Amino acid sequence: MTELSLTIIFIVGFLALVSTSQGVLLSRASLQGFLTYLAVPIVIGMAQMVVLCIGQMNLAVGAMGGVSTAIMATQMADHKVSIPVALLVGFLGATAMGAINGALVVLTQLNGFIITLGTMTILLGVQYRLVRTFTIDKYPTSLPDFGKKNIVGFPLILVIAIATSVVLSMYFSRTGSGRRVLATGGNALAARLSGVSNSRSVFIAHTLSGALVGVAAIITIASLPGINRSIGGDWMLSSFSAPIIGGVLMAGGTVAVYGTVIAAGVIRLVDIARAQYSLDPSIVSLTVGVVVLSTVALSEWRRRRTVRQNEGRKVLPA
């Protein structure tokens, strides 16, 4: 339902922009820009989604991404590590950060919000230590070149983002592990009584979030000329908008991979519209903010309506 209306909004919005810009948007360069900068929002949206689906939040998404890219960049620039190895180390680093978040949540039994608030602050410190105030760009140009590659007309990095979403979607819809994670998010007590380990689900969700941040870090470093300490600074809030607009419930138990992807697309359109009509940048924040709020309100209203309709089905103890 949400996904269908978002798709319609996306198509209508896109066509409107194309027609009012006399087709400029369809030019090779603009289209390329539009699609390239769609990759990171999609992947960080999913990094947040996998934690939302167990009813928690990952506030450290941006800080983890910042540290992960910083690791990749310093490995290549300062230690002359080869590109694939540096990317792998950065990716594993992000995954490990997620695993640590998960382990801390399980061990302390505190909510992910508090834990990731803590790790976020620590990681920001780490990021500043690694990058300082410099821009790190002394690494082989073959990496930015790789980031500019196309596959049948689509930016390679967008293809990576889409492929990641397909795999993630498969994970949740078709694997036993994904099913258990959703069971934990949907009803932790019922999951426990059904023999599901909630601790394991929580750990998996946070680790997966870390791995997805790792993918986002690879995409980022490949699409930028250099790395500085601002990387990841604007990720955290935007990571929430795509999944929430895309139909993921804050309460947990659901994922909406396609919804997240298309919502990221819609947000990207708002951005393009701003550039197109030279609107004030604040208009983007304003629009996205209003959309997020109304989506949450709408889904809450829908949930209550369902509850009311099911009220009768509520079984009353005498």
Added chain:
Amino acid sequence: MSAELLVESVSKAFPGVQALDKVNLALHGGTVHALLGENGAGKSTLIKIITGVYRADAGNLKTNGEERFFDSPIEATHAGIAVVHQERNLIAEFSVEENITLHNPPLRLGIIDRTERTRLANEALTTLGFEIDLNERIKNLSVAQMQLVEIAKALVTKAQIILLDEPTASITAGETVKLFEVISRLKSQGTAILFVSHKLEEVYEICDTVTVLRDGVSVLESKPLANYKQSEIVDLMVGRHLADRKVVIRKVDRQVNAVLELKNLKTSLGHESVSLSLYPGEVLGMYGLVGAGRSELARSILGLHEITGGEILLGGKSVKIKSFRDALHVHRIGYVTENRKEEGLFLDFSVRKNVSVTILSKILQKLGIIHVGKEDVVASKYVDRLGIKVVDNDQLAGTLSGGNQQKVSVSKWLAAETKILIIDEPTVGVDVRTKASFHELITELADEGLSIILISSDLAEIIAISDRILVMRDYELVGEVENTKDYPSISRSIMSSIHSGS
């Protein structure tokens, strides 16, 4: 004018269940009126309609001459109706005083008048003869203390009509005496009191008139209680439908080794020394009043609460069960919870996904991918066997009726093919027909060799399908009855073990 509450021909249907069918009740000031019925008869639904929690489908409600239903509990409060619910509605982080005056805090210039608040709370508590620190937080109180705070909360509103839903379920005999003194005083002041209880002795002690509900119908309407003997009331409550059932005495071989044995089991929840044996293919009934410690025992066995002493033996071997996961996958014991909505189901999952959640590891192919074909076969098997009414296996569990939800919750455990199944209150809130089909199912499963512990507060149910009945009271097993399925004699011996020595 003295208080008056008239319920006239009130009906309420929930999908699949006619919860109330043209119910009448006349509650007058200066009387205590008993509302009786088995679990699921519709008592709480009626109270919820009177207090504006639910909306009736048909009928009238007259309060002090004014004819109208309330749209919300607040309206009912303003109309002078106070209710003490069975489930407590207190705010854990607030103090006793704050909770007692929650609905209508005394104000001065828009600010809460603390002196007046203390006075009001004190007054209510003194009336109850209940001493407690007014500043204590609710979360630090015992269940009985919370119950008394709940009652004080009703008193402080100076309501003319008070509905008490099982007020004595969790308080001691001494506190009950004090409560009854208060009820008598309120009665002499002209207050109308509706009293819901399962304890018939108490009902006879305090009540003047009586209404009996059975399966949503008022089979006895506002009659003087003194005209009826206790046994007549019980007959009205349970009805004659029990007699029609064909009686089958199953043969259970108890010469073989027990599949499950508890030896002097002690738990962190308060069981001191529980011993029992469950034999292959047996249906072992466990009867007791709500709060007797039966579910708590089951959950402790399955690893949810700590075992602090004694032994659990499975097939003669002493075991430690660490968690439900351990119980299911290693020891092959399942537990069908009584709270299907909160603990038994994933409402946002399809029926198929709900059924398969216990067997995910058995239906995986390479890379941990679920074999949807196999999953669907299993789901269909139980949808057919239990007659679950669904459009298809992809229908969301949240959209099913109560009885069908319960069947889905049970299916999950049948699919797991455990050796032992503990079934907790399987038929609370399901209609008569579904209930009968559950009873057949349980017997069938036992015939197939499954060993079952059936926890139920429904005497008729326990007697209809158990082979042997254990009685639990206050976390202790106080009786064991070989079930001859002769309802009068068995119910008498169960009741005598419940009441003896208390």
